Amino acid sequence: MGSMVKGLHHGSLIVADTAKAVAFYQGVLGMALDNSRPDLGYPGAWLNVGEQQIHLLEVPNPDLLEGRPAHGGLDRHLAFYLEDLDQLTAALERSGVAYTLSRSGRRALFCRDPDQNALEFIEQSGC
Numbered sequence: 001m002g003s004m005v006k007g008l009h010h011g012s013l014i015v016a017d018t019a020k021a022v023a024f025y026q027g028v029l030g031m032a033l034d035n036s037r038p039d040l041g042y043p044g045a046w047l048n049v050g051e052q053q054i055h056l057l058e059v060p061n062p063d064l065l066e067g068r069p070a071h072g073g074l075d076r077h078l079a080f081y082l083e084d085l086d087q088l089t090a091a092l093e094r095s096g097v098a099y100t101l102s103r104s105g106r107r108a109l110f111c112r113d114p115d116q117n118a119l120e121f122i123e124q125s126g127c
Contacts, residue, residue, distance in 0.1 A: 013117045077110065
C-alpha cells in the first residue's frame with residue numbers, strides 16, 4: 001500500500017515581527033512573497049519556496065529563544081535545496097547573518113532567521 005501523504009505543502013515558523021522576518025526571507029534569501037494570504041486574524045506572511053511555502057505566524061512563541069544550539073543541525077529546522085551555496089554564503093555575510101557548515105562534509109550550511117528558527121541549505125545541482 002502506498003503512502004497517503006503525497007508531499008509537503010508548507011512549514012510554519014513563529015516570528016515576533018512579520019516585517020523583519022519578511023525582510024530576511026525575501027531580502028536576504030530571495031523568497032517571493034505570496035499575496036494570496038487571507039486575513040487570519042493575526043499578522044503573518046506566506047512565502048513561496050518552489051511549489052511549497054513557508055508560513056510566518058506572528059503569534060506568541062511558546063519556545064525559549066535562548067540556549068538553543070549554536071549549530072542549527074542540532075535543533076528543529078527546515079531544510080531547503082539550492083544550486084549555489086557560495087551565492088548564499090555571500091548573501092548571509094553581506095547581511096551579517098552567522099552560519100555554520102554541515103558537519104557531515106556535504107555542501108550544506110545552517111543559519112538562523114531573526115527569530116532563532118534554524119534553517120538548513122543543501123547544495124544540489126539542477127534543483
